[in-house]
Amino acid sequence: xxxxxxxxxxxxxxxxxxxxIAFAIVFPLFFNQASGWVDDMTIALAYVVMALxxxxxxxxxxxxxLGYVAFFAIGAYCTGWFASSFYSDKDLHxxxxxxxxxxxxxxxxxxxxxxxxxxxxxxxxGMIIGLPTLRLRGDYIAIVTLAFGxxxxxxxxxxxxxxxxxxxxxxxxxKLTNGNQGISPIDGIAFIPGSTPFNPLNLRPWYxxxxxxxxxxxxxxxxxxxxxxxxxxxALREDEVAAASMGIPLVKTKLMAYATGAAFGGISGAFLGSxxxxxxxxxxxxxxxxxxxxxxxxxxxxxxxxxxxGSISLSLINYRLIPDVLNGVPGKVGLDFNLTDLNFGIFxxxxxxxxxxxxxxxLPEKRRKLELTEGIGAGDAIDVEVVQP
Amino acid sequence: xxxxxxxxxxxxxxxxxxxxVARKWITKYGLIVILLALPVFFAxxxxxxxxxxxxxxxxxxxxxxxxxxxxxLIAVGYTLVYGIIELINFAHGEVFMIGSFTASQFWxxxxxxxxxxxxxxxxxxxxxxxxxxxxTCGLLNVLIEKVAYRPLRxxxxxxxxxxxxxMSFILQNVGLLWLGGSPASVDDLIHAQQEVTNILGISIRxxxxxxxxxxxxxxxxxxxxxxxxxxxxxMRATAQDPEAARLMGINVDTTISMTxxxxxxxxxxxxxxxxxxxxxxxxxxxxxxxxLAFTAxxxxxxxxxxxxxxxxxxxxxLQQISDNRIxxxxxxxxxxxxLILIMVFRPxxxxxxxxxxxx
Numbered sequence: 175x176x177x178x179x180x181x182x183x184x185x186x187x188x189x190x191x192x193x194x195i196a197f198a199i200v201f202p203l204f205f206n207q208a209s210g211w212v213d214d215m216t217i218a219l220a221y222v223v224m225a226l227x228x229x230x231x232x233x234x235x236x237x238x239x240l241g242y243v244a245f246f247a248i249g250a251y252c253t254g255w256f257a258s259s260f261y262s263d264k265d266l267h268x269x270x271x272x273x274x275x276x277x278x279x280x281x282x283x284x285x286x287x288x289x290x291x292x293x294x295x296x297x298x299x300g301m302i303i304g305l306p307t308l309r310l311r312g313d314y315i316a317i318v319t320l321a322f323g324x325x326x327x328x329x330x331x332x333x334x335x336x337x338x339x340x341x342x343x344x345x346x347x348x349k350l351t352n353g354n355q356g357i358s359p360i361d362g363i364a365f366i367p368g369s370t371p372f373n374p375l376n377l378r379p380w381y382x383x384x385x386x387x388x389x390x391x392x393x394x395x396x397x398x399x400x401x402x403x404x405x406x407x408x409a410l411r412e413d414e415v416a417a418a419s420m421g422i423p424l425v426k427t428k429l430m431a432y433a434t435g436a437a438f439g440g441i442s443g444a445f446l447g448s449x450x451x452x453x454x455x456x457x458x459x460x461x462x463x464x465x466x467x468x469x470x471x472x473x474x475x476x477x478x479x480x481x482x483x484g485s486i487s488l489s490l491i492n493y494r495l496i497p498d499v500l501n502g503v504p505g506k507v508g509l510d511f512n513l514t515d516l517n518f519g520i521f522x523x524x525x526x527x528x529x530x531x532x533x534x535x536x537l538p539e540k541r542r543k544l545e546l547t548e549g550i551g552a553g554d555a556i557d558v559e560v561v562q563p
Numbered sequence: 564x565x566x567x568x569x570x571x572x573x574x575x576x577x578x579x580x581x582x583x584v585a586r587k588w589i590t591k592y593g594l595i596v597i598l599l600a601l602p603v604f605f606a607x608x609x610x611x612x613x614x615x616x617x618x619x620x621x622x623x624x625x626x627x628x629x630x631x632x633x634x635x636l637i638a639v640g641y642t643l644v645y646g647i648i649e650l651i652n653f654a655h656g657e658v659f660m661i662g663s664f665t666a667s668q669f670w671x672x673x674x675x676x677x678x679x680x681x682x683x684x685x686x687x688x689x690x691x692x693x694x695x696x697x698x699t700c701g702l703l704n705v706l707i708e709k710v711a712y713r714p715l716r717x718x719x720x721x722x723x724x725x726x727x728x729x730m731s732f733i734l735q736n737v738g739l740l741w742l743g744g745s746p747a748s749v750d751d752l753i754h755a756q757q758e759v760t761n762i763l764g765i766s767i768r769x770x771x772x773x774x775x776x777x778x779x780x781x782x783x784x785x786x787x788x789x790x791x792x793x794x795x796x797x798m799r800a801t802a803q804d805p806e807a808a809r810l811m812g813i814n815v816d817t818t819i820s821m822t823x824x825x826x827x828x829x830x831x832x833x834x835x836x837x838x839x840x841x842x843x844x845x846x847x848x849x850x851x852x853x854x855l856a857f858t859a860x861x862x863x864x865x866x867x868x869x870x871x872x873x874x875x876x877x878x879x880x881l882q883q884i885s886d887n888r889i890x891x892x893x894x895x896x897x898x899x900x901x902l903i904l905i906m907v908f909r910p911x912x913x914x915x916x917x918x919x920x921x922x
Contacts, residue, residue, distance in 0.1 A: 238721065306907045313651055317861055318906045321899035324854070328896035460850075464728050471725050516740070522732025526711050529726045533718030 198385055202378045210498070212377045216449065218489040219384035220442050223391050225469040225485035226478070227438025230395065232467065233476035233539070234404060235431035236411030238316040240463050241303065241323025245296045245436045247330055247458040249443020252292040254357035254453035256283045261348055271364030271371035285363040285448060292440035300436025304429045323463055330455040356454025363448050380449055387445060388482075391438055395478050398434070407431055408476075408541075461518075465492070468525055474535030483536055496520050593908035597901070598877060601884055618764025623884045629771035631879020632778040633840065636833035637856035638863070638871040639785065640704075640826030646802040646866035647822045648716070653727040654707050656853015657734035658700050658827050662834020663844045664741055666696035667749045678750050685752050689839070693777065696831040704827025705820050713816070731849075738846030746845035749838050770840045777836055781829065782872055788825070789868065798822055802866065851895075855882065858902045864912025873913065 205211040224246060231239045254260055259280030269284035283291075303322045307315045329336065333351025351357070362371030363383060372379045398404045406427045409417040418424050447453045465488070473484020496517050605620050637659050644652045669692045670676040676688030711726040755770035789795035797818045800808040809815050837852070838844050859878040863870025878898060885897040905912070 232721075238724075306903050310906060310910050313645075313649070314861070314906060314910055316651065317857070318903055320854075321858075321902045324899045325896045325903075328893065328899075332892050460854075461732075468725055468728070471721050475719070475721065516736055518732045519736025519739075522729035522736070525729030525732070526726045529718075529722050529729070530711070530714045533715050533722035 195389065199382070202381045207375075207377060210494075212381050214490060214493045216377060216381045216384045217446075217493060218486045219381070219388050220446050220449070221466065221469065221489045222388050222482055222485045223384075223442040223445070224439050224466050225473075225481050226388075226391050226395050227435045227442070228466050229435075229470045229476065229478070229481045230398070230407070230438070231431050231435035233470055233481070234399065234407040234411065235428065236407075237307070237428065237431060238313065239319045239432075239435065240316045240460075240467065241319035241321070241326070242435075242439055242466050243458050243460065243462040244299065244303070244323045244326040245439030246443040246446070246462065247326050248296050248299055249292040249440035249445075250447035250450075250453045250457070251330070251351060251357075251443075252288050252295060252440070253285075253360050253444050253447035254351070256281050256288045256291060257285065257361040257448065258282070258357055258359065260352065260357045269367040271361065272368050282361055284365075284367060285361070285444070286365065288448075289441055289444045292444040293437040296436040296440030296443075297433040300432035300434075301429050303436075304432035308425055308428060320460070320463075323458075323460060327455065327458045327460070330458055333455070351453075351455065354455050356452045358452035358454075360448050360451050360453065362451075363445075374451065384445060384449075387441060391441070392478065392482070399478070403427070403430060472525075472528055472535055474538040476541070477535070477537050477539035480535050480537030480539070487536075491524060492517070492521060590909055594905055594913060597904050597908065598881075601881060601897075605884060605888055616764070619887075620884075621763065621765045623887050624880050625765050625767070625771070627880030627883030628876050629774045629879075630840070630883060631859075631876035632774045633833045633836050633875075634852070634856045634859050634879050635872040635875025636778060636781065636829045636836075637852060638859040638875045639782070639868055640830045641857050641860040642863070642865055642868060642871040643798075643822050643826045645860070647798060647805075647819055648712065648723075649720075650712060650723050650727065651857065652707075652826075653724070653853070654711075654730035654734060655704075655826065655830060656849035656851075656856065657731045657738070658704050658707070658849070659830040659834045659837070659852055659856075660738050660844075660846060660849030661703060661734060662696045662700045662831035663838040663848065664738060664834070665699045665831070666692040666835035667838045667844060668741075669695045670752070671750060676750075676752065678752070689752065689835070693832060693835050696835045697828040698831070700831030700834065701824040701827035704823040704830070708820060708823040713819075731853075735846055735849065738849070742844070742846065744846070746843045749842050749844055751842045753839050755840055755842060773839055774836050777832055781832055785825065785829065786868065794818070794821055854895075855898060858898055861902065862905050862912055864914045867912065867914045870912055870914035 201215065202212045207213075224242070227245070228239060228242050231237050231242075259278045259282075261281050262279045264281050265279050266281045266283075268282070268287065270282045271284075303319060307318045310318065330351050331353055334349055334353040334355070336350040338348050338350055362373050363380070364371040372383070399408075406417070406422045409420065409422055410424070410427055410431075414424065417427075450457075466485075469485035469488045470481045471484070472488060473482065474480030500520070602620065602624065605623075606617060609615075609617055609620055637655065640655050640658070641652060644650060644655070670688040674688045674691060676685055680688065707730050711730050712723045715723045715726060753769050753773050755768065755773075757769050758766050759769055759772060760767050789798060797808070797813045798821065800811065800813055801815055801818045805815055808818070833852075837848070855878055856875065859874035860871045861874070862877060863872070863874030865871075881898055881901060882894055885891075885894040889897060
């Protein structure tokens with residue numbers, strides 16, 4: 175695929191990108207609400223944002239993060255805390271949408287402000303999770319992040335019995351979350367104060383918002399990659415000791431990777447919280463972290479376009495192919511069972527098949543591909559097979 | 564860890580040495596202090612309460628140890644596999660779950676052993692089920708390695724991790740289709756909760772005895788196998804350096820298969836004990852059990868078998884204390900909080916030699 179890309183003129187990739195974006199913009203106009211395509215694609219785009227965030231941590235900086243769901247949770251809870259009637263004894267409205275005569279109680283802020291808060295919270299959480307992993311390498315980082323994700327989930331699950339410490343201004347003594355019951359409803363997105371918020375009856379604005387997020391995050395991701403910081407991340411991934419001796423500040427660079435990745439997750443979480451209209455603990459299972467990780471590994475670690483393809487295809491498989499398309503198959507063959515029960519099994523099967531057939535991912539990053547085919551650079555002894563004479 | 568600077572030459576000698584001593588002390592004893600914090604806290608609390616009674620804590624710890632034997636068996640499987648191919652075998656917890664399912668379905672479905680069967684029949688049934696469960700899980704683990712990990716041995720390191728997750732999802736689904744989505748109850752063949760004897764207020768139940776009776780011989784046999792047989796030596800050599808082992812004429816593929824067989828067999832045995840001990844099984848037990856066991860393996864020092872066993876017992880105790888004192892819904896957070904602290908203070912684990920990865 176990349177060989178083909180090398181032969182085409184330089185402008186062709188730009189032209190392809192613009193065509194793709196133009197197609198993505200007009201896409202929802204071809205489908206009506208009932209087909210479910212707009213809904214599926216909106217979720218897929220939100221996952222693209224999350225996958226691009228995880229790609230910074232895992233793909234660029236090479237820090238395997240198995241607790242990414244924590245940032246989805248924190249981002250989503252930001253909408254629960256700051257854009258719903260959850261804290262119903264408070265009455266704070268700030269640049270919100272048009273609620274009509276009787277504005278509901280609770281804390282209601284403009285979604286853009288919620289996103290900013292989510293980015294800050296997730297950035298801090300990312301650094302907190304980064305700190306204990308600074309001395310660790312490889313799979314040990316994976317375990318610490320996994321543990322962090324599980325701790326966040328446990329707090330989300332039991333948050334209805336947890337009271338925020340009294341010394342926290344404004345929130346002291348309030349419930350942290352609403353457990354499995356969930357915080358619902360969440361305010362719809364309204365960019366301009368006083369306008370009508372987005373609602374579930376018309377999904378197109380949601381879709382375009384998600385697309386806008388994807389484009390911004392894509393731009394940031396591509397620019398970051400070429401930046402000083404991005405090159406430092408890649409150096410870190412390739413060889414930590416060499417990177418340190420070339421003067422790259424390890425602590426700062428690693429923490430920046432965690433914080434950036436977490437911030438993207440928070441943005442997407444804030445969007446999904448509002449889009450799903452509920453924030454409940456059962457959304458934040460460990461399998462979600464794996465789901466996002468599978469997207470970037472399937473697409474090709476570190477490759478921005480690979481990650482986009484990987485995340486869209488996996489979320490469509492999960493939300494479209496298995497429940498809608500394949501669900502009728504057992505009935506036609508004459509078997510009597512519900513395929514949605516097999517959802518995870520099919521998903522696992524696809525993961526195994528795809529990885530065995532193409533372990534480097536669908537659209538591998540050039541640099542990584544070089545390492546794989548020529549066996550240079552990669553430090554892991556077991557990765558490099560001895561060439562038979 | 565190579566990046567840590569040695570004592571700085573410009574700093575005053577006394578200050579730098581004091582800092583070094585503190586750092587050494589923390590790496591050496593920090594973990595033990597952290598591990599003891601929870602039991603000591605509750606011991607003090609019990610002693611200062613009007614009853615002055617430590618038996619509740621004693622019971623917690625004893626039950627934790629007996630519960631921890633299950634985790635220890637699973638943890639050994641993780642540690643063996645990690646030691647040899649540096650892969651977190653995510654499907655291992657699910658293999659343990661399949662072990663529970665196979666054992667309980669074998670004695671009730673195939674052998675027809677139930678509560679009405681004679682004692683001899685029950686013992687024979689359990690032994691037969693133990694063999695069947697161990698063989699099934701061992702072969703299943705070998706199969707998983709053949710299908711999902713071997714083709715990817717030269718692939719990027721994260722690729723087998725994803726297939727491991729994929730296999731774990733598949734096995735979970737097998738469990739879901741086998742016994743349905745809700746916990747299924749198993750005949751209480753050994754009258755698990757019945758007290759055998761009571762020493763100093765610590766109640767010893769039949770389940771504890773069965774857990775020890777199965778685990779201790781298995782762990783001893785496995786230790787002997789790894790330390791003394793030719794194949795065990797090959798396993799240790801491959802774990803140390805696969806390339807050098809290959810050059811020395813060791814068949815690395817067979818050795819890896821053997822490792823998976825061994826790990827799977829222990830997981831199968833753990834599954835059987837779990838079914839007898841808890842008397843409920845369900846398809847999701849492998850996930851929680853797997854994570855706890857993996858934590859145990861990391862705590863003991865991954866790649867180290869003795870460490871995995873002791874780590875399993877410690878995690879069992881922490882789990883029991885937290886279940887009984889703090890509330891079962893917080894146990895996951897307590898155990899994982901401990902895991903993070905271990906990683907901060909002693910990343911190589913209690914008994915860890917520096918593995919290739921952590922070094």
